[in-house]
Amino acid sequence: MIELRHLKTLAALRDTGSLVEAAERVFLTQSALSHQIKDLEERLNCSLFIRKTKPICFTSAGQRVLTLADEVLPMIRNAERDIARLAGGETGRLNMAIECHSCFQWLMPTIDLFRENWPEVEMDLSSGFSFSPLPALARGELDLVITSDPQEMNGICYEPLFxxxxxxxxxxxxxxxxxxxxxxxxxxxxxxxxxxxxxxxxxxxxxxxxxxxxxxxxxxxxxxxxxxxxxxxxxxxxxxxxxxxxxxxxxxxxxxxxxxxxxxxxTTLYAAIRDDQRDAEFMRDFLTTARETSFRNLSGIRTAAK
Amino acid sequence: MIELRHLKTLAALRDTGSLVEAAERVFLTQSALSHQIKDLEERLNCSLFIRKTKPICFTSAGQRVLTLADEVLPMIRNAERDIARLAGGETGRLNMAIECHSCFQWLMPTIDLFRENWPEVEMDLSSGFSFSPLPALARGELDLVITSDPQEMNGICYEPLFxxxxxxxxxxxxxxxxxxxxxxxxxxxxxxxxxxxxxxxxxxxxxxxxxxxxxxxxxxxxxxxxxxxxxxxxxxxxxxxxxxxxxxxxxxxxxxxxxxxxxxxxTTLYAAIRDDQRDAEFMRDFLTTARETSFRNLSGIRTAAK
DNA sequence: TACTATACTTGAATTTCGTTCATATAGGAT
DNA sequence: ATCCTATATGAACGAAATTCAAGTATAGTA
Missing domain, CATH: 3.40.190.10 (Periplasmic binding protein-like II)
Incomplete structure (x- = not known):
C-alpha cells in the first residue's frame, strides 16, 4: 500500500516546502509527484496536506506518514550500508583534498558520519594544496578532490554533489x-x-x-x-x-x-574521483553521505543533475 | 533501492521455507519471486540465500534484510492502521459468531490484538449458535460469521481467511x-x-x-x-x-x-460479513489482523484466493 | 484591471518495470 | 532410468509510474 517512494516524497516535500523542489530532490518531475501524492491520498482515502498554504501544512494523516518516514528511511539507509559493507569489503583509502576552505562546513560532519560507518576506511584530508591536486588524484596519491570546475581528464570522473x-x-x-x-x-x-x-x-x-x-x-x-x-x-x-x-x-x-x-x-560542486574507485561501495556511500549531510546542514542549495 | 515488496518477499520466504509457498503468501507466481530476488541480489551485488538447501539458509546479507523487514514491516502496518483510523472513524460494532469451536485458537489472539488497536469498536462473540447465524447476520444482529461453507445470500459476502x-x-x-x-x-x-x-x-x-x-x-x-x-x-x-x-x-x-x-x-475458512460493512476501515483491519494472526500461530495453513 | 510569475492539477501519451506464461534445468526419490 | 518437485530463465505482456503538454489558480506588480 504505502511505498518507500511515498515516504521519500513526503519527506522531501516537508524539507523543501514545495512540490517543485521536492520533485527535484527525488529526481522526478513535479507532475509525477502530484500524481503520486494524489494516488496515495485516494488509496488511504484521506488528504495528506493542505494545498495552497505558504508554509506547507500537513494533515494529521500526513504527519503520521512523516513520522513513519523518519523512522523507516534511516533504517533502510543503514541496512543498505551494512549490506554494501558485507558485499564490497570494509576497507579502502580515502585521501581527500579541497580547494575551497568553506567546504569544511559540510565536509567535517560528513567525514564524522562516514567514519562511524566505515571505521576501516583510512581517511586523510589535505587543504590549501600548493600544487594542483588533479594530477595527484590521477597518480593515485589522492582519492577524491572537491572542486567546482571539472576539467576533462583521463581516468577521472566527476560526481555532482549539489x-x-x-x-x-x-x-x-x-x-x-x-x-x-x-x-x-x-x-x-x-x-x-x-x-x-x-x-x-x-x-x-x-x-x-x-x-x-x-x-x-x-x-x-x-x-x-x-x-x-x-x-x-x-x-x-x-x-x-x-x-x-x-x-x-x-x-x-x-x-x-x-x-x-x-x-x-x-554553480555545481563536484567530487572528482578516479574511475577505478567509482564503483567501490565505500566511495558510493561517501558521496551519498556527503549529499545527505549537505542538504541537511546547508540552506539554499539544490540537487545537481549529472 | 530496496523496496517494501522485497522485504515482504524475503520474510515470506523465511516463514514458508520455499519460493512456491512464499509466492502464494504474497499473491504472486513463483517465477515473479525468482526474478524479483535475482534482481535485488544483483542490485545489492551479493546473494541473499543459499539455494538448494532444505531448511532454507540465508546469507548474512539475507539475514540483514530480514532483520530490516522485521523492524520496518510492522511499522508500516501500524502507520497504515493509524491512518485508517484517522480516515475512517474509530468506532464501529463487531458482533461475531463462530460455528466451529476450534476457531478459538486463532480468534482469541486476533481479538486481543484488534482490541488494542481499535479500543472504540464494540465487540462481542457468541459461539455454538443454536439458531442459524446467517439470517442474524443479514438482519444486522451479527456482523461477522466464521464459516467454511459459503452460501450465496443477498447482502452477504465472504472474505477468505486461509x-x-x-x-x-x-x-x-x-x-x-x-x-x-x-x-x-x-x-x-x-x-x-x-x-x-x-x-x-x-x-x-x-x-x-x-x-x-x-x-x-x-x-x-x-x-x-x-x-x-x-x-x-x-x-x-x-x-x-x-x-x-x-x-x-x-x-x-x-x-x-x-x-x-x-x-x-x-477447505477454506471465510468471514461472512454484510456488504455495507465490507469497506469499513475497522472491518478491513480486522480481517487483515485475523489472517496475520492465523499465519503466525497456525501451522500447515495456506493463503486462500478469493 | 490586466499582466506576469509561480505553483499546482489534470488527462493523455509513453516508457519503464514487474509479472505471467511457457519452458528449461537440477536434485531427490522410487 | 523416470518421475516429481523446486527453482531458474527468456520472451511477451500488461499495468503502473512518469513525462509531456495544457490548463487552472493565486499573488504580486505595473
Whole structure:
C-alpha cells in the first residue's frame, strides 16, 4: 500500500516546502509527484496536506506518514550500508583534498558520519594544496578532490554533489547594498577579495566579469573565509562566495549579500574521483553521505543533475 | 533501492521455507519471486540465500534484510492502521459468531490484538449458535460469521481467511494408523465423531464420504474439540478436523493424524460479513489482523484466493 | 484591471518495470 | 532410468509510474 517512494516524497516535500523542489530532490518531475501524492491520498482515502498554504501544512494523516518516514528511511539507509559493507569489503583509502576552505562546513560532519560507518576506511584530508591536486588524484596519491570546475581528464570522473548560488558579500553600509542585485559594471570601483587561486578558476571572473570585459579596481586574496568576511565587514572590499558559506554571517547580521545579476549565478560542486574507485561501495556511500549531510546542514542549495 | 515488496518477499520466504509457498503468501507466481530476488541480489551485488538447501539458509546479507523487514514491516502496518483510523472513524460494532469451536485458537489472539488497536469498536462473540447465524447476520444482529461453507445470500459476502487441510485424527494404536492416508472405504467399520451440525455442512461427508456413497458404522457428536480428542485417544472413534486444530495434540503425541485420500482434502475458512460493512476501515483491519494472526500461530495453513 | 510569475492539477501519451506464461534445468526419490 | 518437485530463465505482456503538454489558480506588480 504505502511505498518507500511515498515516504521519500513526503519527506522531501516537508524539507523543501514545495512540490517543485521536492520533485527535484527525488529526481522526478513535479507532475509525477502530484500524481503520486494524489494516488496515495485516494488509496488511504484521506488528504495528506493542505494545498495552497505558504508554509506547507500537513494533515494529521500526513504527519503520521512523516513520522513513519523518519523512522523507516534511516533504517533502510543503514541496512543498505551494512549490506554494501558485507558485499564490497570494509576497507579502502580515502585521501581527500579541497580547494575551497568553506567546504569544511559540510565536509567535517560528513567525514564524522562516514567514519562511524566505515571505521576501516583510512581517511586523510589535505587543504590549501600548493600544487594542483588533479594530477595527484590521477597518480593515485589522492582519492577524491572537491572542486567546482571539472576539467576533462583521463581516468577521472566527476560526481555532482549539489548546486549553489554564488553571491556577493558586502558591508551593510556599502552603497551597492542598496541594489537588489549586482551587475558587472558595479565592480569597476571595487576591491574584490578572493581565494588565492588562478582567476580563471573563479566563477566571478569566468562567468560574470570576463564576459562583460570588466576588471575590478583591485584584487586581493585571503586564504580563509573568516578573514575575507572581516575585510568585507570593515568595508575593505567585496567578495563572491557560495551562498551557504555566507548564511551564518547574514544570520548574525554581520554582512549583506546580493545575487550576481538578476537571475543569479549558479554553480555545481563536484567530487572528482578516479574511475577505478567509482564503483567501490565505500566511495558510493561517501558521496551519498556527503549529499545527505549537505542538504541537511546547508540552506539554499539544490540537487545537481549529472 | 530496496523496496517494501522485497522485504515482504524475503520474510515470506523465511516463514514458508520455499519460493512456491512464499509466492502464494504474497499473491504472486513463483517465477515473479525468482526474478524479483535475482534482481535485488544483483542490485545489492551479493546473494541473499543459499539455494538448494532444505531448511532454507540465508546469507548474512539475507539475514540483514530480514532483520530490516522485521523492524520496518510492522511499522508500516501500524502507520497504515493509524491512518485508517484517522480516515475512517474509530468506532464501529463487531458482533461475531463462530460455528466451529476450534476457531478459538486463532480468534482469541486476533481479538486481543484488534482490541488494542481499535479500543472504540464494540465487540462481542457468541459461539455454538443454536439458531442459524446467517439470517442474524443479514438482519444486522451479527456482523461477522466464521464459516467454511459459503452460501450465496443477498447482502452477504465472504472474505477468505486461509485454507487448511481436513485430516483424520485417530488413536495411535488404531489399525488405520498404519496407512499413509485414509480412503472412504476405511470408514465403514468406524465410529465418526463430529460437531453437532447438519451433516451436509461437514466436508467429510460432502466432499469425501457422500461422493463415494459410504456411510460410517456410527456417527456421534461432541461440542468441544478437547472432548473429541479424548474419545479419539481412547479409541472410541475417529474424527475429521482441521489440521491446525490437531497439531498441538500431535506434538504431545496424543493422537495420530492422516490425510483424507492421497492428495488430501482442503477447505477454506471465510468471514461472512454484510456488504455495507465490507469497506469499513475497522472491518478491513480486522480481517487483515485475523489472517496475520492465523499465519503466525497456525501451522500447515495456506493463503486462500478469493 | 490586466499582466506576469509561480505553483499546482489534470488527462493523455509513453516508457519503464514487474509479472505471467511457457519452458528449461537440477536434485531427490522410487 | 523416470518421475516429481523446486527453482531458474527468456520472451511477451500488461499495468503502473512518469513525462509531456495544457490548463487552472493565486499573488504580486505595473
Amino acid at each position: 548546486s549553489y548560488e554564488v553571491q556577493v558579500a558586502l558591508s551593510k553600509k556599502h552603497p551597492l547594498a542598496r541594489k537588489s542585485h549586482i551587475e558587472p559594471e558595479d565592480f569597476v570601483e571595487e576591491t574584490l577579495i578572493c581565494y588565492p587561486v588562478d582567476r580563471n578558476r573563479l566563477d566571478v571572473f569566468t562567468r560574470f566579469l570576463d564576459p562583460a570585459d570588466i576588471e575590478p579596481k583591485e584584487v586581493r586574496t585571503a586564504e580563509l573565509t573568516v578573514m575575507m568576511l572581516q575585510l568585507i565587514a570593515s568595508g575593505r572590499g567585496i567578495s563572491a562566495l557560495p551562498s551557504w558559506a555566507l548564511t551564518e554571517y547574514v544570520d548574525r547580521d554581520y554582512v549583506a549579500v546580493r545575487p550576481l545579476s538578476a537571475k543569479g549565478i549558479w | 485454507s487448511y487441510e481436513v485430516q483424520v485424527a485417530l488413536s495411535k494404536k488404531h489399525p488405520l494408523a498404519r496407512k499413509s492416508h485414509i480412503e472412504p472405504e476405511d470408514f465403514v467399520e468406524e465410529t465418526l465423531i463430529c460437531y453437532p451440525v447438519d451433516r451436509n455442512r461437514l466436508d467429510v461427508f460432502t466432499r469425501f464420504l457422500d461422493p463415494a456413497d459410504i456411510e460410517p458404522k456410527e456417527v456421534r457428536t461432541a461440542e468441544l474439540t478437547v472432548m473429541m480428542l479424548q474419545l479419539i485417544a481412547s479409541g472410541r472413534g475417529i474424527s475429521a478436523l482441521p489440521s491446525w486444530a490437531l497439531t498441538e495434540y500431535v506434538d504431545r503425541d496424543y493422537v495420530a493424524v492422516r490425510p483424507l485420500s492421497a492428495k488430501g482434502i482442503w
